[in-house]
Amino acid sequence: MGVPHRSPRRASSVLLGVILFAAPTVHAQAGPADTPEAVAKQLMSTLSAGDFAANAALMHPSALATFRRFVVGLSASDSSGATLKQVFGVSSSAALDTLSDAQLYARFFGAMVAAQPEMSATIRSATYDVIGHVNEAPDLAHVVYRMTMTVDGIAVRKVTVLTLRRYGTTWRAMLTTDLENLISRLSAQGT
DSSP states (O other): OOOOOOOHHHHHHHHHHHHHHHHHHHHHSOOGGGSHHHHHHHHHHHHHHTOHHHHHHTBOHHHHHHHHHHHHHHHHTOTTOHHIIIIISOSSHHHHHTSOHHHHHHHHHHHHHHHOHHHHHHHHHOEEEEEEEEEEETTEEEEEEEEEEEETTEEEEEEEEEEEEEETTEEEEOOOHHHHHHHHHHHHHTO
16 A cells, blocks of 8 residues: 655645644743843843833732832821822822832832933943853742943943743743842831
8 A cells, every 4th residue: 555645735734734733832932032041131121221111021920019019118108198199100099009010110110210310321321241040940040140330430340140030931030139128128117
């Protein structure tokens, strides 16, 4: 018995079907754009561009939730509402509650940079060189990078670590240790 003859057109259709059905599965697996290094580079790029909404989109939801708790505590300690108005563009805690965690994060950092024009210039001119990453666990990685920036005319270089946690099929950034420490300190002071 011979091998059944398949027309080139039928073979192409079968191959196209296999590619189309396989594509979502292949795409869902972590590729080069979903490595800890790639996500860290995206995060740094959005920071340099001053695009805090895009920066917030690269943060892990648990990091944004921690940031929200800090903001709610901060707003509760300001009975005048001046902080809410100045930093978040809202006039009440109820209005603050309508903002998503990502919006709070983006507005906070946008306001901080806008209030300090020299900080904006420093952030825009900073360069980041990603060195690599170390996995602590399957869902936790630490990206090591070198940041170079100019502060008051002096080039400052710092090697630091950015922690990322798996979120679905990609990675999202956690709050930096410096920011977590600041939040803890300010929360302990009741500010």
